[in-house]
Amino acid sequence: MFRRPPRQQYGAICYRVKKKSGEVEVLLMTSRDTGRWVIPKGWPMSGKSAHEVAAQEAFEEAGVRGVAEMETLGAYTYPKLLRDGVQVVCKVQVYALEVTDMAKNFKEKGERRIEWVSLDEAAGRVREPELRGLFLTFKRKMSDRLSPKAAKQAPTAKQIPAE
Numbered sequence: 001m002f003r004r005p006p007r008q009q010y011g012a013i014c015y016r017v018k019k020k021s022g023e024v025e026v027l028l029m030t031s032r033d034t035g036r037w038v039i040p041k042g043w044p045m046s047g048k049s050a051h052e053v054a055a056q057e058a059f060e061e062a063g064v065r066g067v068a069e070m071e072t073l074g075a076y077t078y079p080k081l082l083r084d085g086v087q088v089v090c091k092v093q094v095y096a097l098e099v100t101d102m103a104k105n106f107k108e109k110g111e112r113r114i115e116w117v118s119l120d121e122a123a124g125r126v127r128e129p130e131l132r133g134l135f136l137t138f139k140r141k142m143s144d145r146l147s148p149k150a151a152k153q154a155p156t157a158k159q160i161p162a163e
Contacts, residue, residue: 006077006091011041012054013073013138014064016099016116017146024142025116026135027099028125029062032111033081037125040064041092054095062114063106066099073138076130094134 014027028037042057044050055068073094080090117125119139123132 004088006089007043007080009041009043009090009092010050010053010057011039011092011094012058012068012097013039013094013134014058014062014066014097014099015138015142017142022146024119024139024146026119026122026138027058027062027064028115028117028122030113032108036127037122039094039126039131041094050093051095054093055097058097058099059103060107061112063103063109064097064099065101065103066097068095068097070095073141074130074134076128076134078128078131092131094131096138 016025017023018025027039029040030036031038040054040058040061042053042060045053045056048056049070050072051068051070055066058064058066058068073096075091075093077089077091079087081087119135119142123135123139126132126135
């Protein structure tokens with residue numbers, strides 16, 4: 001039996017930090033076909049880098065704009081049923097995207113349910129174990145980034161040596 005290599009996709013963990021509590025929330029949405037909880041993701045686009053595709057998909061599918069990090073958080077795989085009935089395995093390279101704006105109108109508005117949830121809630125809702133792991137890894141990363149100790153240790157402009 002022949003095994004095809006996974007099809008490449010790019011996705012985004014879209015997040016925001018609540019101003020008062022400092023709590024990190026992530027965006028989950030339902031898939032259009034099965035209604036399961038997923039993140040925005042899609043196929044490569046010519047002329048766009050992977051993190052740019054992730055940001056474009058986040059806007060088209062969930063109406064969020066923001067800055068996608070250039071470094072990947074990791075990847076996960078999932079089975080996808082194509083329109084022609086063929087099932088393929090997709091590998092999704094995931095990027096963090098800090099949401100700065102939400103559009104009132106976007107391409108797939110009304111086709112999905114969108115919710116902002118905690119990272120623990122997100123990890124509990126998604127079916128893919130690798131995606132669950134990415135949410136938990138991202139939680140640790142954000143905890144380190146947002147902790148008061150980390151903020152005190154961050155170099156100031158004066159401490160960074162000039163090149």
